[in-house]
Amino acid sequence: MNFSLEGKTYVIMGVANKRSLAWGIAKTLDEAGADLIFTYANERFEKPVRQLAETLKNKNSRFYLCDVTNDESIDQAFETIGEDVGSIAGLAHCIAFADKNDLKGEFIDTSRDGYLLAHNISAYSLVAVTRRAEKLMTDGGKIVTLTYLGGERVVQNYNVMGVAKASLDATMKYLANDIGKKNIRINAISAGPIRTLSAKGVGDFNSILKDIEEKAPLRKAVTQEDVGANAYYLLSDLSNGVTGEIIHVDSGYSILG
Numbered sequence: 001m002n003f004s005l006e007g008k009t010y011v012i013m014g015v016a017n018k019r020s021l022a023w024g025i026a027k028t029l030d031e032a033g034a035d036l037i038f039t040y041a042n043e044r045f046e047k048p049v050r051q052l053a054e055t056l057k058n059k060n061s062r063f064y065l066c067d068v069t070n071d072e073s074i075d076q077a078f079e080t081i082g083e084d085v086g087s088i089a090g091l092a093h094c095i096a097f098a099d100k101n102d103l104k105g106e107f108i109d110t111s112r113d114g115y116l117l118a119h120n121i122s123a124y125s126l127v128a129v130t131r132r133a134e135k136l137m138t139d140g141g142k143i144v145t146l147t148y149l150g151g152e153r154v155v156q157n158y159n160v161m162g163v164a165k166a167s168l169d170a171t172m173k174y175l176a177n178d179i180g181k182k183n184i185r186i187n188a189i190s191a192g193p194i195r196t197l198s199a200k201g202v203g204d205f206n207s208i209l210k211d212i213e214e215k216a217p218l219r220k221a222v223t224q225e226d227v228g229a230n231a232y233y234l235l236s237d238l239s240n241g242v243t244g245e246i247i248h249v250d251s252g253y254s255i256l257g
């Protein structure tokens with residue numbers, strides 16, 4: 001069984017900066033020899049993503065604008081990717097967003113707009129992206145998305161993002177059912193809290209991080225590299241036979257009551 005990713009092309013969606021979990025995944029796939037394609041939500045992210053990609057082993061990354069709230073943008077991105085590279089081996093969906101006012105206080109105060117925004121970007125986008133990406137996975141494929149424990153049980157302050165992650169988890173499983181017959185596997189990594197730009201938007205992040213370091217079985221926070229390693233597993237033949245699964249990369253925290 002060959003676990004090198006030489007000659008395989010992967011799409012990485014959601015690199016914002018060097019702390020992004022998407023960037024941890026990119027570095028690991030690059031190390032394994034993959035060719036990478038980066039999509040970014042708006043031109044503000046193009047330069048930082050290009051600068052980060054310059055530090056990779058493989059200097060031939062490609063970059064495409066893809067605003068997942070806009071179906072034409074998704075169509076355009078994946079049509080162009082198809083024209084440029086033909087087929088892809090896999091895709092990492094590392095995209096989520098909620099209004100920060102909905103990530104603190106009481107969940108019951110969530111507005112209709114805030115609820116729909118969080119679900120549109122953090123859950124529906126996986127359907128929209130998978131429907132386009134599966135057409136490029138002509139020799140089977142692997143998809144991974146990022147979720148969090150707050151979608152399985154209540155985590156104070158995570159609020160509407162928790163509800164969106166619950167939807168993302170079910171979305172991933174229903175997609176697994178549809179695309180399995182095309183030899184495409186889709187799974188999720190449920191990462192423990194890591195200090196990223198996104199994490200800054202969630203109220204009281206620091207106390208959760210401290211809780212992990214004090215109580216999680218491994219007594220330490222997980223790293224961007226831990227997420228990268230498990231994404232390599234899920235995006236390669238190492239995880240053949242696994243689909244619709246959620247891997248908790250969280251130092252074991254989720255096994256506690």
Ligand SMILES: CCCCCCc1ccc(Oc2ccc(Oc3cccc(O)n3)cc2)c(O)c1
Pocket residue numbers: 096097098099100101103147148150155156157158161192193194196197198199200201202203204205208
């Ligand atoms: C109280 C829970 C602490 C642990 C949270 C771990 C975590 C950290 C970051 C996560 O990703 C996001 C992504 C977008 C997001 O929405 C944001 C982020 C920054 C600003 C803003 O206006 N919205 C919130 C969290 C995520 O889903 C989960």
